[in-house]
Amino acid sequence: MELRILRFLPRRIGLSARLLMLTVFFVMLTEVLLFVPSISRYRLVYLEEKLEASHLAGLSLDATPDRMVTAQLTSTLLRHVGAHAVGLYEDGKLTHNLMVPEMPGVDREIDLRDDTFVELIADAFDTLGQKRNRILRVIGPSPKDPSVLAVVVLDETPLRKEMYDYSQRILGLSIVIAVVTAGLLYLSLQVLLVRPMRRLTQRMVGFSPDAPAAGVPPSLRTDELGIAERALTSMQEELRYAFRQQARLAALGSGVSKLGHDLRNILSTVQVLSDRLADSADPEVKQLTPRLVRAVNRAVALTQATLDFATERPAVTPARFGLADLVQEIGQDTAVMGEDGFRLESALAPDFEVEADRDQFQRVLGNLVRNARLAGARLAEIGGAVGPESASITVKDDGPGIAETVRPKLFQPFNTGRPGGTGLGLAIARDLVVAHGGEIRLVESGPEGTIFRIDLPASNAIRTVSRATRLPET
Numbered sequence: 004m005e006l007r008i009l010r011f012l013p014r015r016i017g018l019s020a021r022l023l024m025l026t027v028f029f030v031m032l033t034e035v036l037l038f039v040p041s042i043s044r045y046r047l048v049y050l051e052e053k054l055e056a057s058h059l060a061g062l063s064l065d066a067t068p069d070r071m072v073t074a075q076l077t078s079t080l081l082r083h084v085g086a087h088a089v090g091l092y093e094d095g096k097l098t099h100n101l102m103v104p105e106m107p108g109v110d111r112e113i114d115l116r117d118d119t120f121v122e123l124i125a126d127a128f129d130t131l132g133q134k135r136n137r138i139l140r141v142i143g144p145s146p147k148d149p150s151v152l153a154v155v156v157l158d159e160t161p162l163r164k165e166m167y168d169y170s171q172r173i174l175g176l177s178i179v180i181a182v183v184t185a186g187l188l189y190l191s192l193q194v195l196l197v198r199p200m201r202r203l204t205q206r207m208v209g210f211s212p213d214a215p216a217a218g219v220p221p222s223l224r225t226d227e228l229g230i231a232e233r234a235l236t237s238m239q240e241e242l243r244y245a246f247r248q249q250a251r252l253a254a255l256g257s258g259v260s261k262l263g264h265d266l267r268n269i270l271s272t273v274q275v276l277s278d279r280l281a282d283s284a285d286p287e288v289k290q291l292t293p294r295l296v297r298a299v300n301r302a303v304a305l306t307q308a309t310l311d312f313a314t315e316r317p318a319v320t321p322a323r324f325g326l327a328d329l330v331q332e333i334g335q336d337t338a339v340m341g342e343d344g345f346r347l348e349s350a351l352a353p354d355f356e357v358e359a360d361r362d363q364f365q366r367v368l369g370n371l372v373r374n375a376r377l378a379g380a381r382l383a384e385i386g387g388a389v390g391p392e393s394a395s396i397t398v399k400d401d402g403p404g405i406a407e408t409v410r411p412k413l414f415q416p417f418n419t420g421r422p423g424g425t426g427l428g429l430a431i432a433r434d435l436v437v438a439h440g441g442e443i444r445l446v447e448s449g450p451e452g453t454i455f456r457i458d459l460p461a462s463n464a465i466r467t468v469s470r471a472t473r474l475p476e477t
Protein backbone atom coordinates (compact mmCIF):
# COMPACT_ATOMS: atom_id res chain seq x y z
CA MET A 4 0.00 0.00 0.00
CA GLU A 5 2.77 2.37 0.98
CA LEU A 6 4.68 1.52 -2.18
CA ARG A 7 1.65 2.12 -4.33
CA ILE A 8 1.22 5.54 -2.82
CA LEU A 9 4.92 6.32 -3.35
CA ARG A 10 4.56 5.50 -7.02
CA PHE A 11 2.00 8.24 -7.49
CA LEU A 12 4.31 10.86 -6.01
CA PRO A 13 6.36 12.78 -8.56
CA ARG A 14 9.98 11.65 -8.68
CA ARG A 15 11.48 15.06 -7.99
CA ILE A 16 10.05 15.16 -4.46
CA GLY A 17 12.79 14.49 -1.93
CA LEU A 18 12.82 11.66 0.55
CA SER A 19 11.87 13.82 3.53
CA ALA A 20 8.99 15.51 1.70
CA ARG A 21 7.63 12.12 0.69
CA LEU A 22 7.80 10.94 4.28
CA LEU A 23 6.10 14.14 5.38
CA MET A 24 3.20 13.55 3.03
CA LEU A 25 2.96 9.89 3.96
CA THR A 26 2.91 10.73 7.66
CA VAL A 27 0.07 13.23 7.19
CA PHE A 28 -1.78 10.66 5.12
CA PHE A 29 -1.34 7.84 7.63
CA VAL A 30 -2.24 9.97 10.65
CA MET A 31 -5.41 11.09 8.88
CA LEU A 32 -6.18 7.50 7.95
CA THR A 33 -5.77 6.41 11.57
CA GLU A 34 -8.04 9.23 12.68
CA VAL A 35 -10.72 8.13 10.23
CA LEU A 36 -10.48 4.57 11.53
CA LEU A 37 -10.87 5.90 15.07
CA PHE A 38 -13.65 8.29 14.06
CA VAL A 39 -16.06 5.59 12.84
CA PRO A 40 -16.57 3.82 16.19
CA SER A 41 -16.30 7.02 18.19
CA ILE A 42 -19.06 8.83 16.29
CA SER A 43 -21.43 5.88 16.81
CA ARG A 44 -20.48 5.82 20.48
CA TYR A 45 -21.19 9.54 20.68
CA ARG A 46 -24.72 9.02 19.31
CA LEU A 47 -25.38 6.12 21.71
CA VAL A 48 -24.31 8.21 24.71
CA TYR A 49 -26.52 11.08 23.50
CA LEU A 50 -29.56 8.79 23.26
CA GLU A 51 -28.84 7.14 26.63
CA GLU A 52 -28.65 10.57 28.23
CA LYS A 53 -32.08 11.31 26.77
CA LEU A 54 -33.42 8.07 28.25
CA GLU A 55 -31.96 9.01 31.61
CA ALA A 56 -33.41 12.51 31.44
CA SER A 57 -36.77 10.95 30.49
CA HIS A 58 -36.62 8.71 33.51
CA LEU A 59 -36.00 11.66 35.82
CA ALA A 60 -38.77 13.71 34.16
CA GLY A 61 -41.17 10.77 34.51
CA LEU A 62 -40.33 10.36 38.20
CA SER A 63 -41.42 13.96 38.88
CA LEU A 64 -44.98 12.73 38.25
CA ASP A 65 -44.70 10.73 41.49
CA ALA A 66 -44.96 14.05 43.40
CA THR A 67 -48.63 14.31 42.48
CA PRO A 68 -51.22 11.94 43.93
CA ASP A 69 -52.79 10.97 40.58
CA ARG A 70 -49.56 11.27 38.56
CA MET A 71 -51.09 14.18 36.62
CA VAL A 72 -49.40 17.57 36.13
CA THR A 73 -50.51 20.74 34.42
CA ALA A 74 -50.04 21.11 30.68
CA GLN A 75 -47.54 23.89 31.36
CA LEU A 76 -45.39 21.74 33.66
CA THR A 77 -45.60 18.87 31.16
CA SER A 78 -44.26 21.08 28.39
CA THR A 79 -41.52 22.48 30.68
CA LEU A 80 -40.42 18.98 31.69
CA LEU A 81 -40.45 17.80 28.08
CA ARG A 82 -38.49 20.88 26.96
CA HIS A 83 -35.81 20.10 29.54
CA VAL A 84 -35.57 16.56 28.22
CA GLY A 85 -35.70 17.82 24.62
CA ALA A 86 -38.52 15.44 23.72
CA HIS A 87 -42.10 15.39 22.43
CA ALA A 88 -43.16 12.54 24.69
CA VAL A 89 -41.78 10.38 27.46
CA GLY A 90 -43.08 7.06 28.79
CA LEU A 91 -41.80 4.74 31.52
CA TYR A 92 -42.67 1.05 31.69
CA GLU A 93 -42.20 -1.28 34.60
CA ASP A 94 -42.90 -4.99 34.18
CA GLY A 95 -44.40 -4.24 30.78
CA LYS A 96 -46.91 -1.73 32.17
CA LEU A 97 -46.92 1.99 31.41
CA THR A 98 -46.33 3.69 34.76
CA HIS A 99 -45.48 7.27 33.80
CA ASN A 100 -46.42 9.25 30.73
CA LEU A 101 -45.77 12.80 29.49
CA MET A 102 -46.82 14.02 26.07
CA VAL A 103 -47.21 17.31 24.12
CA PRO A 104 -50.74 18.05 22.96
CA GLU A 105 -49.98 17.72 19.21
CA MET A 106 -47.86 14.62 18.94
CA PRO A 107 -46.00 14.47 15.57
CA GLY A 108 -45.92 11.17 13.71
CA VAL A 109 -42.89 8.95 14.40
CA ASP A 110 -40.50 8.42 11.38
CA ARG A 111 -38.17 5.87 12.86
CA GLU A 112 -38.04 3.61 15.84
CA ILE A 113 -34.71 2.90 17.52
CA ASP A 114 -34.55 0.05 19.97
CA LEU A 115 -31.27 0.24 21.88
CA ARG A 116 -31.86 -3.11 23.55
CA ASP A 117 -30.87 -5.22 20.56
CA ASP A 118 -28.56 -2.91 18.56
CA THR A 119 -25.25 -4.51 17.57
CA PHE A 120 -21.95 -2.65 17.12
CA VAL A 121 -22.31 -2.66 13.32
CA GLU A 122 -25.93 -1.47 13.50
CA LEU A 123 -24.89 1.37 15.79
CA ILE A 124 -22.26 2.46 13.24
CA ALA A 125 -24.71 2.18 10.35
CA ASP A 126 -27.36 4.18 12.28
CA ALA A 127 -24.81 6.88 13.12
CA PHE A 128 -23.99 7.40 9.44
CA ASP A 129 -27.71 7.21 8.64
CA THR A 130 -28.28 10.12 11.02
CA LEU A 131 -25.34 12.10 9.60
CA GLY A 132 -26.66 11.61 6.07
CA GLN A 133 -30.22 12.92 6.74
CA LYS A 134 -31.31 16.22 5.25
CA ARG A 135 -34.65 16.70 7.06
CA ASN A 136 -35.66 16.42 10.67
CA ARG A 137 -37.01 12.96 11.48
CA ILE A 138 -39.02 12.13 14.59
CA LEU A 139 -37.33 9.29 16.45
CA ARG A 140 -38.88 6.97 18.98
CA VAL A 141 -36.08 5.65 21.17
CA ILE A 142 -36.61 2.66 23.44
CA GLY A 143 -34.11 1.43 25.98
CA PRO A 144 -33.57 0.59 29.64
CA SER A 145 -33.03 3.62 31.84
CA PRO A 146 -29.34 3.97 32.73
CA LYS A 147 -30.47 4.93 36.25
CA ASP A 148 -32.49 1.76 36.76
CA PRO A 149 -32.30 -1.03 34.16
CA SER A 150 -35.66 -2.49 35.35
CA VAL A 151 -37.37 0.62 33.99
CA LEU A 152 -37.89 0.72 30.25
CA ALA A 153 -37.88 4.28 28.98
CA VAL A 154 -39.44 5.45 25.71
CA VAL A 155 -38.72 8.91 24.39
CA VAL A 156 -39.96 10.62 21.23
CA LEU A 157 -37.60 13.34 19.98
CA ASP A 158 -36.31 15.36 17.00
CA GLU A 159 -33.28 14.07 15.13
CA THR A 160 -31.88 17.46 14.07
CA PRO A 161 -30.31 18.46 17.46
CA LEU A 162 -28.63 15.05 17.59
CA ARG A 163 -27.30 15.46 14.06
CA LYS A 164 -26.07 18.95 14.82
CA GLU A 165 -24.15 17.75 17.85
CA MET A 166 -22.70 14.89 15.83
CA TYR A 167 -21.55 17.34 13.16
CA ASP A 168 -19.90 19.54 15.79
CA TYR A 169 -18.18 16.50 17.24
CA SER A 170 -16.93 15.45 13.78
CA GLN A 171 -15.55 18.91 13.16
CA ARG A 172 -13.70 18.85 16.46
CA ILE A 173 -12.23 15.45 15.60
CA LEU A 174 -11.23 16.65 12.12
CA GLY A 175 -9.56 19.77 13.53
CA LEU A 176 -7.72 17.70 16.11
CA SER A 177 -6.63 15.19 13.46
CA ILE A 178 -5.20 17.93 11.31
CA VAL A 179 -3.28 19.37 14.26
CA ILE A 180 -1.94 15.94 15.26
CA ALA A 181 -1.03 15.06 11.68
CA VAL A 182 0.77 18.34 11.06
CA VAL A 183 2.63 18.28 14.38
CA THR A 184 3.63 14.61 14.03
CA ALA A 185 4.67 15.02 10.42
CA GLY A 186 6.59 18.20 11.21
CA LEU A 187 8.49 16.56 14.07
CA LEU A 188 9.16 13.50 11.95
CA TYR A 189 10.34 15.71 9.11
CA LEU A 190 12.74 17.59 11.35
CA SER A 191 14.13 14.45 12.94
CA LEU A 192 14.56 12.80 9.55
CA GLN A 193 16.32 15.88 8.25
CA VAL A 194 18.75 15.81 11.15
CA LEU A 195 19.12 12.05 11.49
CA LEU A 196 19.02 10.85 7.91
CA VAL A 197 18.64 13.32 5.11
CA ARG A 198 21.51 15.67 5.96
CA PRO A 199 24.07 12.94 6.65
CA MET A 200 22.91 11.15 3.49
CA ARG A 201 23.33 14.35 1.49
CA ARG A 202 26.83 14.77 2.93
CA LEU A 203 27.62 11.19 1.98
CA THR A 204 26.25 11.66 -1.54
CA GLN A 205 28.23 14.88 -2.00
CA ARG A 206 31.38 13.10 -0.90
CA MET A 207 30.70 10.31 -3.40
CA VAL A 208 29.86 12.63 -6.29
CA GLY A 209 32.72 15.01 -5.61
CA PHE A 210 35.29 12.26 -5.21
CA SER A 211 38.28 12.29 -7.49
CA PRO A 212 41.09 9.80 -6.82
CA ASP A 213 43.83 12.24 -7.80
CA ALA A 214 42.58 15.10 -5.61
CA PRO A 215 44.08 15.35 -2.12
CA ALA A 216 41.96 13.96 0.72
CA ALA A 217 39.36 16.49 1.91
CA GLY A 218 40.21 15.84 5.55
CA VAL A 219 36.70 14.79 6.54
CA PRO A 220 36.64 14.15 10.32
CA PRO A 221 35.86 10.50 11.10
CA SER A 222 32.21 9.85 11.85
CA LEU A 223 31.39 9.16 15.49
CA ARG A 224 27.98 7.71 14.72
CA THR A 225 27.43 4.11 15.66
CA ASP A 226 24.45 3.48 13.37
CA GLU A 227 24.31 2.29 9.76
CA LEU A 228 25.10 5.74 8.43
CA GLY A 229 28.22 5.90 10.57
CA ILE A 230 29.29 2.53 9.19
CA ALA A 231 28.60 3.75 5.64
CA GLU A 232 30.58 6.96 6.23
CA ARG A 233 33.56 5.09 7.63
CA ALA A 234 33.39 2.49 4.84
CA LEU A 235 33.31 5.30 2.26
CA THR A 236 36.30 7.01 3.86
CA SER A 237 38.38 3.85 3.85
CA MET A 238 37.25 2.98 0.30
CA GLN A 239 38.26 6.42 -0.92
CA GLU A 240 41.61 6.13 0.83
CA GLU A 241 42.21 2.76 -0.81
CA LEU A 242 41.23 4.18 -4.18
CA ARG A 243 43.58 7.14 -3.74
CA TYR A 244 46.37 4.79 -2.76
CA ALA A 245 45.66 2.49 -5.73
CA PHE A 246 45.54 5.50 -8.04
CA ARG A 247 48.90 6.81 -6.78
CA GLN A 248 50.36 3.34 -7.14
CA GLN A 249 48.98 3.09 -10.65
CA ALA A 250 50.46 6.46 -11.59
CA ARG A 251 53.84 5.44 -10.18
CA LEU A 252 53.73 2.15 -12.08
CA ALA A 253 52.79 3.93 -15.30
CA ALA A 254 55.73 6.31 -14.87
CA LEU A 255 58.00 3.37 -14.10
CA GLY A 256 56.63 1.49 -17.12
CA SER A 257 57.40 4.30 -19.53
CA GLY A 258 60.86 4.66 -17.99
CA VAL A 259 61.47 0.93 -18.35
CA SER A 260 60.36 0.89 -21.95
CA LYS A 261 62.80 3.72 -22.82
CA LEU A 262 65.52 1.88 -20.95
CA GLY A 263 64.58 -1.37 -22.70
CA HIS A 264 64.75 0.30 -26.07
CA ASP A 265 68.32 1.52 -25.51
CA LEU A 266 69.30 -1.73 -23.83
CA ARG A 267 68.15 -3.69 -26.87
CA ASN A 268 70.39 -1.59 -29.10
CA ILE A 269 73.35 -2.14 -26.82
CA LEU A 270 72.62 -5.85 -26.65
CA SER A 271 72.47 -6.10 -30.45
CA THR A 272 76.01 -4.80 -30.53
CA VAL A 273 77.02 -7.32 -27.87
CA GLN A 274 75.27 -10.05 -29.89
CA VAL A 275 77.28 -9.22 -33.00
CA LEU A 276 80.51 -9.05 -31.03
CA SER A 277 79.91 -12.32 -29.20
CA ASP A 278 79.17 -14.04 -32.53
CA ARG A 279 82.56 -12.86 -33.69
CA LEU A 280 84.16 -14.37 -30.58
CA ALA A 281 83.12 -17.80 -31.87
CA ASP A 282 85.83 -17.48 -34.50
CA SER A 283 88.51 -16.87 -31.87
CA ALA A 284 91.56 -19.16 -31.90
CA ASP A 285 91.66 -19.34 -28.09
CA PRO A 286 90.04 -22.69 -27.13
CA GLU A 287 88.80 -21.38 -23.79
CA VAL A 288 87.09 -18.42 -25.45
CA LYS A 289 85.66 -20.80 -28.07
CA GLN A 290 84.26 -23.00 -25.33
CA LEU A 291 82.65 -20.18 -23.38
CA THR A 292 81.25 -18.33 -26.37
CA PRO A 293 78.06 -20.46 -26.86
CA ARG A 294 77.07 -19.81 -23.24
CA LEU A 295 77.75 -16.14 -23.68
CA VAL A 296 75.65 -16.09 -26.86
CA ARG A 297 72.80 -17.90 -25.11
CA ALA A 298 72.91 -15.47 -22.19
CA VAL A 299 72.90 -12.48 -24.51
CA ASN A 300 70.03 -13.98 -26.52
CA ARG A 301 68.04 -14.44 -23.34
CA ALA A 302 68.71 -10.85 -22.37
CA VAL A 303 67.53 -9.69 -25.82
CA ALA A 304 64.37 -11.83 -25.55
CA LEU A 305 63.65 -10.48 -22.07
CA THR A 306 64.10 -6.90 -23.21
CA GLN A 307 61.91 -7.52 -26.25
CA ALA A 308 59.15 -9.15 -24.15
CA THR A 309 59.20 -6.29 -21.64
CA LEU A 310 59.01 -3.77 -24.46
CA ASP A 311 56.15 -5.66 -26.09
CA PHE A 312 54.25 -5.62 -22.86
CA ALA A 313 54.97 -2.00 -22.03
CA THR A 314 54.08 -0.55 -25.42
CA GLU A 315 50.50 0.11 -26.38
CA ARG A 316 48.96 -2.77 -28.25
CA PRO A 317 48.83 -2.08 -31.98
CA ALA A 318 45.30 -1.88 -33.33
CA VAL A 319 43.78 -5.12 -34.55
CA THR A 320 43.95 -5.38 -38.35
CA PRO A 321 41.63 -8.26 -39.15
CA ALA A 322 41.95 -10.33 -42.28
CA ARG A 323 40.62 -13.73 -43.21
CA PHE A 324 43.13 -16.56 -43.05
CA GLY A 325 43.22 -20.31 -42.67
CA LEU A 326 44.12 -21.27 -39.11
CA ALA A 327 45.63 -24.60 -40.15
CA ASP A 328 48.27 -22.77 -42.24
CA LEU A 329 49.16 -20.59 -39.27
CA VAL A 330 49.54 -23.64 -37.04
CA GLN A 331 51.87 -25.21 -39.59
CA GLU A 332 54.00 -22.06 -39.59
CA ILE A 333 54.20 -22.03 -35.79
CA GLY A 334 55.18 -25.73 -35.94
CA GLN A 335 58.08 -24.87 -38.23
CA ASP A 336 59.20 -22.04 -35.93
CA THR A 337 59.15 -24.40 -32.98
CA ALA A 338 61.10 -27.03 -34.84
CA VAL A 339 63.85 -24.46 -35.36
CA MET A 340 64.07 -24.04 -31.60
CA GLY A 341 65.82 -27.40 -31.22
CA GLU A 342 65.49 -31.14 -31.56
CA ASP A 343 63.76 -32.21 -28.37
CA GLY A 344 61.13 -34.45 -29.88
CA PHE A 345 58.33 -31.91 -29.39
CA ARG A 346 55.54 -32.00 -31.98
CA LEU A 347 52.77 -29.54 -32.77
CA GLU A 348 49.72 -31.00 -34.45
CA SER A 349 46.61 -29.48 -35.90
CA ALA A 350 43.17 -30.97 -35.36
CA LEU A 351 41.64 -28.20 -37.45
CA ALA A 352 39.45 -28.72 -40.47
CA PRO A 353 41.30 -27.48 -43.56
CA ASP A 354 38.60 -24.86 -44.23
CA PHE A 355 38.65 -23.48 -40.68
CA GLU A 356 39.16 -19.81 -41.34
CA VAL A 357 39.13 -16.91 -38.96
CA GLU A 358 38.92 -13.20 -39.46
CA ALA A 359 41.50 -11.73 -37.12
CA ASP A 360 44.91 -10.11 -36.95
CA ARG A 361 47.19 -12.88 -38.22
CA ASP A 362 50.41 -11.57 -36.63
CA GLN A 363 48.76 -11.14 -33.27
CA PHE A 364 47.27 -14.62 -33.42
CA GLN A 365 50.66 -16.02 -34.30
CA ARG A 366 51.97 -14.49 -31.07
CA VAL A 367 49.04 -15.76 -29.01
CA LEU A 368 49.26 -19.34 -30.23
CA GLY A 369 53.07 -19.19 -30.36
CA ASN A 370 53.17 -18.23 -26.69
CA LEU A 371 50.82 -21.05 -25.69
CA VAL A 372 52.75 -23.64 -27.68
CA ARG A 373 56.12 -22.40 -26.39
CA ASN A 374 54.80 -22.65 -22.81
CA ALA A 375 53.73 -26.25 -23.39
CA ARG A 376 57.09 -27.14 -24.85
CA LEU A 377 59.08 -25.44 -22.11
CA ALA A 378 56.94 -27.15 -19.47
CA GLY A 379 58.07 -30.50 -20.89
CA ALA A 380 55.17 -31.53 -23.13
CA ARG A 381 55.92 -33.90 -26.04
CA LEU A 382 52.83 -33.03 -28.03
CA ALA A 383 50.63 -29.99 -28.41
CA GLU A 384 47.44 -29.97 -30.46
CA ILE A 385 45.46 -27.02 -31.74
CA GLY A 386 41.78 -27.55 -32.47
CA GLY A 387 38.82 -25.33 -33.32
CA ALA A 388 35.06 -25.37 -33.31
CA VAL A 389 32.26 -23.04 -34.36
CA GLY A 390 29.04 -22.45 -32.48
CA PRO A 391 26.10 -20.21 -33.33
CA GLU A 392 27.32 -17.46 -30.98
CA SER A 393 31.04 -17.98 -30.79
CA ALA A 394 34.06 -19.74 -32.19
CA SER A 395 36.65 -21.41 -30.05
CA ILE A 396 40.25 -22.44 -30.48
CA THR A 397 41.81 -24.93 -28.09
CA VAL A 398 45.47 -25.57 -27.32
CA LYS A 399 45.99 -28.90 -25.62
CA ASP A 400 49.27 -30.43 -24.45
CA ASP A 401 50.44 -33.57 -22.64
CA GLY A 402 52.78 -31.71 -20.28
CA PRO A 403 52.94 -32.00 -16.48
CA GLY A 404 50.30 -29.34 -15.86
CA ILE A 405 50.55 -25.83 -14.48
CA ALA A 406 52.18 -25.48 -11.07
CA GLU A 407 49.75 -24.61 -8.26
CA THR A 408 51.85 -21.59 -7.33
CA VAL A 409 51.34 -19.80 -10.63
CA ARG A 410 47.67 -20.68 -11.16
CA PRO A 411 45.97 -17.98 -9.04
CA LYS A 412 47.50 -15.15 -11.09
CA LEU A 413 48.01 -17.08 -14.31
CA PHE A 414 47.29 -14.27 -16.75
CA GLN A 415 48.96 -11.53 -14.72
CA PRO A 416 52.29 -10.11 -15.88
CA PHE A 417 55.57 -11.26 -14.32
CA ASN A 418 53.97 -14.38 -12.91
CA THR A 419 56.30 -17.13 -13.97
CA GLY A 420 56.83 -20.70 -12.85
CA ARG A 421 59.99 -21.55 -14.69
CA PRO A 422 63.59 -20.39 -14.32
CA GLY A 423 64.44 -17.87 -17.02
CA GLY A 424 60.78 -17.05 -17.67
CA THR A 425 59.55 -13.47 -17.60
CA GLY A 426 55.92 -14.33 -16.96
CA LEU A 427 54.70 -12.11 -19.77
CA GLY A 428 53.65 -14.72 -22.37
CA LEU A 429 50.14 -15.37 -21.06
CA ALA A 430 49.56 -11.71 -20.11
CA ILE A 431 50.36 -10.65 -23.67
CA ALA A 432 48.24 -13.49 -25.10
CA ARG A 433 45.28 -12.39 -23.02
CA ASP A 434 45.66 -8.73 -24.01
CA LEU A 435 45.68 -9.66 -27.68
CA VAL A 436 42.66 -11.95 -27.41
CA VAL A 437 40.72 -9.31 -25.47
CA ALA A 438 41.60 -6.76 -28.17
CA HIS A 439 39.77 -9.11 -30.57
CA GLY A 440 36.70 -9.02 -28.32
CA GLY A 441 37.39 -12.53 -27.09
CA GLU A 442 38.45 -14.33 -23.96
CA ILE A 443 41.15 -16.83 -23.05
CA ARG A 444 40.79 -19.25 -20.18
CA LEU A 445 42.41 -22.28 -18.69
CA VAL A 446 39.99 -25.18 -19.19
CA GLU A 447 41.90 -27.79 -17.25
CA SER A 448 45.40 -28.65 -16.14
CA GLY A 449 46.79 -31.69 -14.43
CA PRO A 450 49.42 -34.43 -14.72
CA GLU A 451 47.85 -35.55 -18.03
CA GLY A 452 48.22 -32.16 -19.62
CA THR A 453 46.81 -28.70 -19.98
CA ILE A 454 44.03 -27.22 -22.12
CA PHE A 455 43.63 -23.51 -22.88
CA ARG A 456 40.60 -22.24 -24.78
CA ILE A 457 40.18 -19.00 -26.71
CA ASP A 458 36.58 -17.94 -27.26
CA LEU A 459 35.88 -15.38 -29.91
CA PRO A 460 32.59 -13.79 -30.84
CA ALA A 461 31.52 -15.23 -34.17
CA SER A 462 30.30 -11.82 -35.31
CA ASN A 463 32.96 -9.48 -33.91
CA ALA A 464 36.57 -9.11 -34.99
CA ILE A 465 36.65 -12.70 -36.02
CA ARG A 466 34.29 -14.72 -38.14
CA THR A 467 34.69 -18.39 -38.70
CA VAL A 468 33.50 -19.72 -41.98
CA SER A 469 34.07 -23.35 -41.21
CA ARG A 470 31.05 -25.57 -41.28
CA ALA A 471 33.09 -28.70 -40.84
CA THR A 472 33.41 -28.55 -37.07
CA ARG A 473 30.59 -27.50 -34.79
CA LEU A 474 30.72 -26.94 -31.08
CA PRO A 475 28.61 -29.45 -29.20
CA GLU A 476 25.38 -27.80 -28.03
CA THR A 477 25.85 -26.86 -24.38
Ligand SMILES: Nc1ncnc2c1ncn2[C@@H]1O[C@H](COP(=O)(O)OP(=O)(O)OP(=O)(O)O)[C@@H](O)[C@H]1O
Nearest residue numbers: 374375378404405419420421424425426427428429
Ligand atom coordinates in the same frame (compact mmCIF):
# COMPACT_ATOMS: atom_id res chain seq x y z
N1 LIG B 1 51.08 -25.47 -20.91
C1 LIG B 1 51.64 -25.27 -19.73
N2 LIG B 1 52.02 -26.33 -18.96
C2 LIG B 1 52.61 -26.12 -17.75
N3 LIG B 1 52.84 -24.91 -17.22
C3 LIG B 1 52.48 -23.83 -17.93
C4 LIG B 1 51.87 -23.94 -19.20
N4 LIG B 1 51.60 -22.68 -19.67
C5 LIG B 1 52.04 -21.84 -18.71
N5 LIG B 1 52.57 -22.51 -17.67
C6 LIG B 1 53.13 -21.91 -16.44
O1 LIG B 1 52.67 -20.59 -16.37
C7 LIG B 1 53.78 -19.73 -16.23
C8 LIG B 1 53.47 -18.40 -16.88
O2 LIG B 1 53.51 -18.49 -18.28
P1 LIG B 1 53.83 -17.25 -19.15
O3 LIG B 1 53.83 -17.65 -20.57
O4 LIG B 1 52.92 -16.16 -18.76
O5 LIG B 1 55.26 -16.83 -18.67
P2 LIG B 1 56.62 -17.57 -18.90
O6 LIG B 1 56.44 -18.67 -19.89
O7 LIG B 1 57.12 -17.96 -17.55
O8 LIG B 1 57.52 -16.42 -19.47
P3 LIG B 1 57.51 -15.81 -20.95
O9 LIG B 1 56.42 -16.49 -21.69
O10 LIG B 1 57.25 -14.37 -20.74
O11 LIG B 1 58.84 -16.09 -21.49
C9 LIG B 1 54.92 -20.45 -16.82
O12 LIG B 1 56.12 -20.02 -16.24
C10 LIG B 1 54.62 -21.90 -16.47
O13 LIG B 1 55.07 -22.20 -15.18
Ligand SMILES: [Mg+2]
Nearest residue numbers: 370374428429
Ligand atom coordinates in the same frame (compact mmCIF):
# COMPACT_ATOMS: atom_id res chain seq x y z
MG1 LIG C 1 55.55 -18.30 -21.73
